[in-house]
Amino acid sequence: MRRRTARRRLRSYFLAVAIASAFIPALVLGAGGALALRALSASYSDALGAVFLQSLADRVESFLERASRALRYAAVVEARSGGGGAIRYLAAFFPEFDMIQMLSAEGRILEIAPYDERFVGMDMAGQAAYRDEVRTNGVALSQGFVSIYSGNPTVTLSVNLADRRIVGFLSLAELSGALARAGLPEGALGLIVDARGVVIAHPDYRKAVERATLDPVELRAIAERSGGGEIEIEGERYRAHFARLGASGWYVGLARTPKSARGVGSEFLAIFALVFAASIGFGVITALRGVAAVEAGLSRLVAAAGRVAAAPIESVSSSEGEFEELGRAVAAFEEMERRVAEREDAMREAEERLKRSLAEKDVLLKEVHHRVKNNLQVVSSILRLQAGAVEDERVAALFLECQNRVQAMALVHEQLYRSDTIAAIGMRGYLESLVAVLSDGFDPGARGIRITCDIAERELPTALAVPCGLIAVELLTNALKYAYPQGLGGAIRIRFEDRRESCALVVEDEGRGLPPGFEPGASRSLGLSLVTSLVGQLRGELSVEGPPGARFVIRFVP
């Protein structure tokens, strides 16, 4: 149950982190940027469109005005000079006029340029140009049509000259050329449309020849709206702006495909939306796969860790993780686990070997101590026998002192081989044994001497315990021999204090005390010389007090 909860939390964390760190900033920045770019682009595009329409309107009106002026001028010249020379001159130097006719009042051709005598006299009363109403500028402008003679999109300009009429067939091919050269972006289309909605100029000249016809109702509605509108051009919907020209009643327009009209921002927005949607999908799948991979890896890690801890949690999943690093980590961990187990086994074996070896050495060492103790015991017995064999009591006493000293050393080895450890000796048992040995030799009870022991339980290394024991033997021997002369009894106390950082050995009595000016270092007594020497081995301090009585204190740091 806990594992399921942990999985959910892990999945939630992954998704939350992915959304918080990538999706939300990307959404805000991307969408905001795209909308701003779109608005900027649309605004820029509209501004450019307005400039284009204005320049195109100027171009068209200028084109018509130039042709009208030329035709009016030719009419004036023709009125003065006659003979058709002005018409032929105009046709030669104003190439936009494909043909110029001078019609009689009945509509018959009087003059024609380029000149072809076979046309002179033909009845052109059926032409619209013959009937077109002349406007305020003195020129009649026809609707657009494609000349059956030249094949070009054409309008006729007509001026009246007394009882005659001069009709110029003005090719609009130049206007299509101007639109083609306008350099509009892809998807944008410049158009010139006559009042009926017939396209008379198009960037693709053939389209102008084919006379696509826009819906005039839609066309007028768009021209009246400042924001433009949608219109169908040859089966495609366009977003268009149209402006109506005053004199001709034509329209100039800029049409853009919906894609082009939306501007750069929309493309960016669309791309961003696609990328964003893809990234969300990819992110969710990746996050979930990541969760699954981490979860599988973790499961294996947990199981492996459980085995390392000798407390298996659960079995390792058999499925492979998605992350190579995690998989490698799991494998490495398992390898590590195997190696640790191998080393543990090896160490356990080595430990067993060491224990066996140590036990053997302990036994051996105790045997050595036992033999040394026995040997010292033999020496002690020899000294005791030798003391019993001499008659001189002083010599015998020297032997006995030696025997006590040897006995003291033998006791150390006895303590060592009897104890569990051979590196340290319990001072209480050791010193009490020494006191018992000396009591056997000197029989203090018979002399009214009472020995009391106050010995702290403290273990000392052999290197300290032996000098300490020998010092105690020497000082106790001195106290037994000299503190209480014949007939006097008293107490001898031996104390061993454990002061944690240091130890103190105190031997004191209440006897006759030390001679005046006594200095342990200056004493010629063998026992005190030994004491001084042994205190030096202990790197300790010796202090002597008394009378009354005598009190020896040895302090040392174990």
Add this chain to the structure above:
Amino acid sequence: MEVMAKIEKVLVLFAASLSLLLSGCAARKLEIGLSLQLSGRMAETGVAIRNGATLAAEECNAQGRIAGRQLALIVRDDRGEPRAARTNAAYFGDRGVALVIGSVTSTPTLAALDVLCARGIPLISPYASSSALLSGPGCIFLLGSPSDAEARSLARCAAADIPGGRAALVYDVANRVFAERWMLRFAEEFAKAGGSITTRLAFTSGGVASPLIAAEALSGCDTDLVVIAADALDAALIAQRLALLGLKRRLYCANWAMSPEFLMNGGSTIEGATFVNDVDEEAATPESERFRRAYRARFEQNPPFAAYLGYEAVLVAASALTRSGGRGGPTLAQAIVAGSPYHGLQGDIAFSSGGVARREQWVFRVRAGRFVVEAHAP
């Protein structure tokens, strides 16, 4: 892993649903190909057919969908050239249009016919009417009367006007498929009715010189009437030149020339020129009146008679497509015949199994710059 798999499935299902939804939104339109002469000498006729067809398609789409789809016209210019017409036919075949309407003259129509029939695409010819078109594969439907019938009818009319008359025949071999056969039928019928042919003059259209030279060639001929099988400009120029040369003769023209360009360029020299045609631009039927109003509102001009035919061609196509459930090919061809008669702008249009519409024909004469119906065609 289970949850992840479920989420993956949901995402895949969501993407699939979205793509289906989008594809449904972008349901392809029901396309009709128009291969017409939109540039060159007969461009005005091609534009009129296109405009009539456009109006019909817009009205169909406004009224609802055909088999759940909108109609779309795919218009291509064939310039009156057989090669361009074949290219357009192949394009329409590749595009998978349900049906093709075109062309203006018989020569490019015949060129496209082989390509379209090979792909099983029906062709409705609103204007080109040469009977030669009917001799090939049977996937063409003539909306107007065949040229043989028209030529014979005009010949009978001429013979009635001038009993025992002598006729000069002038025809444009640039559209040989139509003109030669038309002239042959006229001559046969005219002779049968008591007339005689004094001159046969072929020319090739292209510039303004050819018809003028042809007219001049008639100056030495002894004729009562001149019969012309040419386009509107050539016919008008021949009339003008004959008038200037003082050869005032009665004119009888193939309805190929029956367009506003003839009236514009012919002036007073074409007064009395006689035609036989199926469509009356000034007919007072309610359907014709409504059509003229709608056409004027949409294109701000009066519809030439070719516009009537373009309109009717789309009406027939839409009706047949409704019957075929939007399917093209042979199914649609069968539906066109099975759906007859269609309620046209000027009476019913009934297709024979051979693909010929049986329509009433009229004799027209030019009066004061207009085509005026004079009588039923004999």
